[in-house]
Amino acid sequence: MHATLKPEASTSSADPVLRVDNLKAYYQMNYFGVSREVRAVDDITLTIRRNEIYGIAGESSSGKSSLIKTIAGAIRPPLRVVSGSVRFDFDGRTLDVYNDPEAMKAARWRHLSYVMQGSMNVLNPVRRVKHAFHDFAFRHMGLSPSAFRARVEAHLERIGLDPQVLESYPHQLSGGMRQRLAIGLATVCEPEFIIADEPTTALDVLVQQDVLALIKDVQMRLGSSIIFVTHDMTVHAAIADRIGIIYAGRLVEEGPSQAMFEQPQHPYTAHLIASLPRIGDTTRRVSLPGKPPNLADPPSGCRFHPRCPLAIAKCETESPPLVPRGEGRVACWRAGEVAAA
Amino acid sequence: MSALLQLDHVGRSYPVGGFFARRQLQAVKDLSFTLNADRPEIFTIVGESGSGKTTTARMILGNEVPTSGVIRFLGQDVAAIRSRKDRLAFMAKVQPIFQNPFEAFNPLTTLDFYLYSTARRFLGLRTRAEIEAAADKALQHVGLSLVEVRGRYSHELSGGQLQRIAVARALIPSPKLIVADEPVSMVDASLRMSIVNLFRTLRDDLGVTIIYITHDLSTAYYISDRVIIMHKGDVIEAGDARAVLGNPSEDYSRALRNAVLPPDPVAARRIIEARLERRRAALTEAGT
Numbered sequence: 001m002h003a004t005l006k007p008e009a010s011t012s013s014a015d016p017v018l019r020v021d022n023l024k025a026y027y028q029m030n031y032f033g034v035s036r037e038v039r040a041v042d043d044i045t046l047t048i049r050r051n052e053i054y055g056i057a058g059e060s061s062s063g064k065s066s067l068i069k070t071i072a073g074a075i076r077p078p079l080r081v082v083s084g085s086v087r088f089d090f091d092g093r094t095l096d097v098y099n100d101p102e103a104m105k106a107a108r109w110r111h112l113s114y115v116m117q118g119s120m121n122v123l124n125p126v127r128r129v130k131h132a133f134h135d136f137a138f139r140h141m142g143l144s145p146s147a148f149r150a151r152v153e154a155h156l157e158r159i160g161l162d163p164q165v166l167e168s169y170p171h172q173l174s175g176g177m178r179q180r181l182a183i184g185l186a187t188v189c190e191p192e193f194i195i196a197d198e199p200t201t202a203l204d205v206l207v208q209q210d211v212l213a214l215i216k217d218v219q220m221r222l223g224s225s226i227i228f229v230t231h232d233m234t235v236h237a238a239i240a241d242r243i244g245i246i247y248a249g250r251l252v253e254e255g256p257s258q259a260m261f262e263q264p265q266h267p268y269t270a271h272l273i274a275s276l277p278r279i280g281d282t283t284r285r286v287s288l289p290g291k292p293p294n295l296a297d298p299p300s301g302c303r304f305h306p307r308c309p310l311a312i313a314k315c316e317t318e319s320p321p322l323v324p325r326g327e328g329r330v331a332c333w334r335a336g337e338v339a340a341a
Numbered sequence: 342m343s344a345l346l347q348l349d350h351v352g353r354s355y356p357v358g359g360f361f362a363r364r365q366l367q368a369v370k371d372l373s374f375t376l377n378a379d380r381p382e383i384f385t386i387v388g389e390s391g392s393g394k395t396t397t398a399r400m401i402l403g404n405e406v407p408t409s410g411v412i413r414f415l416g417q418d419v420a421a422i423r424s425r426k427d428r429l430a431f432m433a434k435v436q437p438i439f440q441n442p443f444e445a446f447n448p449l450t451t452l453d454f455y456l457y458s459t460a461r462r463f464l465g466l467r468t469r470a471e472i473e474a475a476a477d478k479a480l481q482h483v484g485l486s487l488v489e490v491r492g493r494y495s496h497e498l499s500g501g502q503l504q505r506i507a508v509a510r511a512l513i514p515s516p517k518l519i520v521a522d523e524p525v526s527m528v529d530a531s532l533r534m535s536i537v538n539l540f541r542t543l544r545d546d547l548g549v550t551i552i553y554i555t556h557d558l559s560t561a562y563y564i565s566d567r568v569i570i571m572h573k574g575d576v577i578e579a580g581d582a583r584a585v586l587g588n589p590s591e592d593y594s595r596a597l598r599n600a601v602l603p604p605d606p607v608a609a610r611r612i613i614e615a616r617l618e619r620r621r622a623a624l625t626e627a628g629t
């Protein structure tokens with residue numbers, strides 16, 4: 001199919017670091033002869049540029065975590081890739097995630113790292129923090145133990161942690177410190193691509209901004225790309241360069257964050273932004289009627305139509321394609337009319 | 342004018358540390374406020390983790406006894422409720438809503454069971470038809486119906502729907518006061534507003550007073566009538582919600598207020614960049 005690890009003539013900064021083409025990943029289950037298919041990632045195509053923070057937003061069970069797991073190649077049955085491809089471009093070499101598991105293994109953490117959901121709890125509670133760094137990063141850095149230790153200490157200092165924390169156990173640290181450690185762990189090898197799944201959701205309000213500033217700082221210093229997943233649109237407003245909105249396993253809108261907040265094109269995006277509470281404004285916010293779709297049996301046509309205020313007959317039968325519009329892309333039959341409504 | 346709930350110099354301390362290094366941790370210090378029985382309101386307690394807001398909620402619910410001061414509900418000392426009969430009468434008037442709806446409901450029990458057993462216990466209903474009618478009435482208040490809930494398990498519904506069912510369950514005995522401890526922090530941002538709007542409806546239509554405990558200042562501003570801001574057991578600021586949150590006078594409340602990111606890319610980005618500058622300045626200073 002694709003040649004893996006093929007050297008390319010030149011890597012210009014305009015080349016996307018990640019290309020996802022028509023990716024479909026389904027949870028396929030077979031119990032007592034009854035098979036069930038949950039289409040968590042349904043035909044997603046997107047590219048992520050170098051030096052960019054790409055935010056993925058969507059409600060729980062919309063498939064956003066499945067999408068990034070599939071991108072990271074960290075999937076396990078019953079989740080399977082049905083079709084499509086995920087290709088990274090590291091140092092001008094193409095890496096096809098689902099065609100070359102060996103190269104993927106070598107690239108993991110070195111080029112591609114992951115800040116997990118609930119990363120406050122990823123540290124082993126019965127081992128000192130330094131062991132986590134050793135387990136994750138030592139093999140990839142190719143340094144002597146003492147040089148490795150010095151490197152880790154310098155790195156921690158840069159992200160605002162006392163190197164002393166290496167000798168602590170996780171329960172001795174606060175939530176904000178553990179979150180910082182998780183970010184430190186993901187960035188110590190200076191990877192080109194970082195996937196962050198809800199890194200600020202479990203944090204106190206006062207710590208949230210610090211962690212966001214830290215992520216931004218690390219990203220600017222390393223020049224890496226970040227996929228940032230959260231359901232909180234205000235966090236996307238603060239750090240994402242571009243935002244992709246996922247609804248029921250599909251990408252329904254994508255665009256630069258500024259443009260999206262000013263003029264959302266999809267009615268779901270418009271709802272997400274309009275429902276945000278603001279200090280100084282107590283006008284009543286409408287909440288979306290209906291319930292989130294069941295991915296095992298999604299609605300026909302446009303999956304948003306049962307809850308959409310703008311739905312017309314066409315929406316019930318025909319699924320809208322994701323087409324370029326303005327500075328981004330949108331999948332809606334009535335995209336032009338959202339602002340007016 | 343009578344008091345629904347009155348906290349009179351309430352404090353709660355916990356012993357911490359080992360046998361020799363024992364000290365007292367003051368979780369709540371000298372907290373006083375009064376909720377008026379004639380005027381239902383949404384009373385918000387704001388604070389970060391460790392501020393004592395959950396301890397306060399547990400004391401109001403009678404799950405925790407204050408180490409100093411008195412909590413009176415309709416004139417009766419909550420800590421002095423002893424008999425099962427009094428306890429049930431109190432619980433019928435004061436109902437809780439918990440933080441995580443996925444943990445509040447047993448995954449192996451159908452959700453209607455919770456509604457039925459609440460109706461049986463607090464309303465004394467015995468026939469199936471009466472119990473179902475009571476459950477359905479409560480569910481109608483939160484925009485659901487028994488048909489949608491009957492026989493369903495918690496994994497079949499979204500967090501927002503589960504939390505609405507939790508509110509419906511709390512409404513069955515027609516309570517005077519609902520204590521909601523972080524009811525929206527585990528719910529998706531997009532579903533958050535449906536819960537928050539529901540609280541407004543309860544206050545306006547059913548006359549229920551709600552103690553809303555949260556760390557999210559933007560929803561607090563959106564629905565509260567009065568607010569207190571707590572920090573390490575102390576009340577930092579108290580008063581009318583719009584005045585306190587719109588224009589905080591204490592340093593700590595101002596810091597909390599500034600920690601709320603505005604839903605606007607330009608303004609939010611500026612805040613993060615300012616943080617970044619400060620971080621870098623601090624690092625270079627430490628380096629030299």
